[in-house]
Structures are given as structure tokens and as C-alpha cells.
Amino acid sequence: MTGRPPRTRIAVVGAGMAAARFAERYRALGGTADVTLYGAEPRAPYNRVLLADVLTGRYDAEAIALPLGGARLRPGCEVVAVDPAARTLTLAGGRTEPWDALVLATGANPVLPPIRGVRRPDGTGLRDGVHALRTLADCARLTEEAAAARRAVVVGGGVLGVSTARALAALGLAVEIVHQGPHLVERQLDEWAAAALRTGLRGLGVESYLGNRARAVREGVPGSAHPMAVELADGYRLTTDLTVLACGVRPRTGLAHAAGLAVRTGITVDDTLAASAPGTYAIGDCAEHRGTVHGLAGPAWEQADVLAARLSGADPEARYRGSRPLARLTAGPLEYAAFGEAHAEDDPGAHPGLDIVRLTDATRGSYKKLVLRGERLVGAILVGDLATVGELTRAYERDDRQPDPPLHLLSPYASHAPPASASASVSASVSVSVSVSQGALR
Numbered sequence: 001m002t003g004r005p006p007r008t009r010i011a012v013v014g015a016g017m018a019a020a021r022f023a024e025r026y027r028a029l030g031g032t033a034d035v036t037l038y039g040a041e042p043r044a045p046y047n048r049v050l051l052a053d054v055l056t057g058r059y060d061a062e063a064i065a066l067p068l069g070g071a072r073l074r075p076g077c078e079v080v081a082v083d084p085a086a087r088t089l090t091l092a093g094g095r096t097e098p099w100d101a102l103v104l105a106t107g108a109n110p111v112l113p114p115i116r117g118v119r120r121p122d123g124t125g126l127r128d129g130v131h132a133l134r135t136l137a138d139c140a141r142l143t144e145e146a147a148a149a150r151r152a153v154v155v156g157g158g159v160l161g162v163s164t165a166r167a168l169a170a171l172g173l174a175v176e177i178v179h180q181g182p183h184l185v186e187r188q189l190d191e192w193a194a195a196a197l198r199t200g201l202r203g204l205g206v207e208s209y210l211g212n213r214a215r216a217v218r219e220g221v222p223g224s225a226h227p228m229a230v231e232l233a234d235g236y237r238l239t240t241d242l243t244v245l246a247c248g249v250r251p252r253t254g255l256a257h258a259a260g261l262a263v264r265t266g267i268t269v270d271d272t273l274a275a276s277a278p279g280t281y282a283i284g285d286c287a288e289h290r291g292t293v294h295g296l297a298g299p300a301w302e303q304a305d306v307l308a309a310r311l312s313g314a315d316p317e318a319r320y321r322g323s324r325p326l327a328r329l330t331a332g333p334l335e336y337a338a339f340g341e342a343h344a345e346d347d348p349g350a351h352p353g354l355d356i357v358r359l360t361d362a363t364r365g366s367y368k369k370l371v372l373r374g375e376r377l378v379g380a381i382l383v384g385d386l387a388t389v390g391e392l393t394r395a396y397e398r399d400d401r402q403p404d405p406p407l408h409l410l411s412p413y414a415s416h417a418p419p420a421s422a423s424a425s426v427s428a429s430v431s432v433s434v435s436v437s438q439g440a441l442r
């Protein structure tokens, strides 16, 4: 008598955002294999993007849990080795388990910058009062300390640094951001948008020190009410009760590297999300596709969707061809979104064929920029007023031809065409100005 063939086993290492999305989509698409998620964190997967909202108390930890589509979850279960030839993995306790397909979704670790005094003297971790924010456990520690604090310094003014600073300000702390770059969130925003953001942050109690490097964390000066000070490269000291490091992330690739899989910055994958050994895949912040490590939730989910479609059999030919950059920060009173070729400057030599339309509303503290190539929207930035973000992203994703001119996408206040002349600049009201650059809207 022959028994039923054993069910295929899919092992997913990491139980974060990409892993949860994969598990949920795999089941929704009719996948029948046994899917097991091994997670080093002692809890079910959650929406990490909302950690700043957990910090402010807007959500509790349970509210940000993610569905798993019935996959088996092994929380608190760190995988310490994988063997692609034997198709096994080893858990921290020494136990070995088999798999038929292995999905690495190990995410990323915060980068700890080379700042003197951020680590404990024995090097075992961050010193008291210094934090990183990547997990709910980090968030709980920070929440506890913030409750007794009056001042905070955030090192790093990117997406994560700004959202953390804003959350701490919402808790009533006076916050200072130290940022090495020339302006805030420079990977996503241009200098005008960043200036609007900086002004908005100032209104919330967040001051920013730009073009400045933190070089040391020291004891507070004697007599100060605050136990520590962040010393800048120019010697200036910011006294503080706590310091948060938000200096970017690095893909977690140690497991893949030790297993002999190809790793550059991330675990290298092709358009099928396959890593370099048969039966192995990588998705999310740990994966590098066509030279890019995204480090954002949107691409992590798009990769998970493609892999789920392939492995479930719903679409064995599905391919991941990259993600269009879209960053959006929405919680709290200060919002921004940026996507596509949002960085194109008005320099026609640097970006031939691009037209740029800007609308600045000083009263509402908003800034909007559309980047057009011919009749097509190829990028945009919105700060302070995201009323048109849905329409804009749809136009961008559908690659629609825009009516001439597409100012309805900027604001209901700007539904009439400005003069379509090069470098025209008009004042639509006392506080609203529209500028159209370099032969825009020809």
C-alpha cells in the first residue's frame, strides 16, 4: 500500500512584514504546502511601520498585528544555520528541521554609527539612555524612558528619525534632530520640501541641526538636570535625557552568507526572488534585487506577493521587476509623500525633458511638486497636505497622459493654468505661489 505523498514544507526564516505577507497571500492564492514562520522576536508579526504610533500611544501592540493566513508560527525561535544542500535549518536550541523551500525574510538591523560613548563600556549593547527603534521591544523600552524624560536627541533625520522625533514631541518632549545631510529626509525630499517639513516640525517642538555630525555621547555637565549630552563635531553639546539612533539599516545577511548563498549588500535574488542555491529565496529588507536593497515596506510586500504567486502555483511565471519608489509618512499632524523621480531639479541639463511644477502655500505650511516628462507624471512630492495623494499615485502608477496642465492634481485652489512660459512664477493668492519651470506644460 502506498501512502499519500508528504506535504511540501516551506520554511520562512523571519516573522516580520515580508514573511507575514507571504504567508497570508500564499494561502489566499490556494497554496497547499505547510508553511512555517520562524521568528526571533517572541511575538506574532506586526506592522513595523506603525511603531512610532505605538510610541505615541495611538495604537497598542495588538492593534498592529498582521494576519498569517493560517501558517504555523514559531515565535522566539531564532534560526542559527541553514544548509541548502541538505535542505535543513538549525534552531538556536540545536534542533534541526527539514524544508523543501526556504524563504529568507530576515529583515535588517539598525546601523549603529561610530559615535563615542553610545555603547556600554563592555561593548555588549547600547548604554543606558541610548536607543535604536526597530522592534516592539525597543519601542517598549523607549516608551518607558520617555515617560520620565523632558528632552530627547534623535541622531539621523531620515524617514525613521523624523517619525521618531515627531512621536517623542507628541509625548511632550523637547526634541532635537542631528542630521549629517544638507536637509531632512534627503533620499526622498528635495530641499524645498525638507524646508517645509523642518518648519512644520519646529511648530511641533522639534529643532533640527543640519549638516552636523554627532561625535560622542557624554555624561551631562555637572549641575545639569539632564544626565547626558550629545556632542556635535563642532564641539557644541546638546543636553538630553535620552538619545535615539536613527542612522539607517543594514540587511541581515549573516545566515545566508554562512550558508554560502551569494550576498552583496543584501542576499542577491533574481526576478523570481530565487537566491543562489536551488530551493532558496529571499524577500524584504534582506534581499538585493538588480543591485537595489529597498528597505521599505511596499517593495517587501510586492516581493512577497510575487513569491506567493509563484510558489502557490497561482502564477508560476510571476516576476518581480523592481518597485517604483514611494515613501509616505502619514501619522500625526505632519504628513508627506514622495515618489518617482521626485528629486529631479530644475536644471534642464541634469534632467533633460523633465518639467517641474511647484506650489507652495505658506499659510497651510504645504509644498507640492509635480515632475512631468511630456504629458506623463513621473514623480511628485507632497508635504503638509496629502489631499491629492491618491489621485497622484494612481496617475503615476497607471502612467496616464495628463491634461494640459495637470494642476488639478496639485490642489483645488490651482485648477486654472498659469502662464505656460519658461520659468513663469505667479502668485495665486497672498499665501499660495505656483512656479512652472523650464518650458513646463509645453
Ligand SMILES: Cc1cc2nc3c(=O)[nH]c(=O)nc-3n(C[C@H](O)[C@H](O)[C@H](O)COP(=O)(O)OP(=O)(O)OC[C@H]3O[C@@H](n4cnc5c(N)ncnc54)[C@H](O)[C@@H]3O)c2cc1C
Pocket (backbone or CB within 6 Å): 013, 014, 015, 016, 017, 018, 019, 038, 039, 040, 041, 048, 049, 050, 051, 052, 077, 078, 079, 080, 105, 106, 107, 108, 133, 134, 135, 159, 160, 163, 252, 255, 283, 284, 285, 286, 295, 296, 297, 298, 300, 327, 328, 329
Ligand atoms: C520605526 C520604523 C518606521 C518605519 N517606517 C516606514 C515607513 O513609513 N514606510 C516604509 O515603507 N517602511 C518603513 N519602515 C521599514 C519597514 O518596516 C521595513 O521595510 C519592513 O519591516 C521590512 O520587512 P521585512 O519582513 O523584510 O523585515 P522585518 O519586518 O524587520 O522582519 C524581519 C524579522 O526577521 C527576524 N529574524 C531575523 N533573523 C532571524 C533569524 N535568524 N531567525 C529568526 N528570525 C529572524 C527579525 O527578528 C524580524 O522580526 C519602518 C521601519 C521602522 C523600524
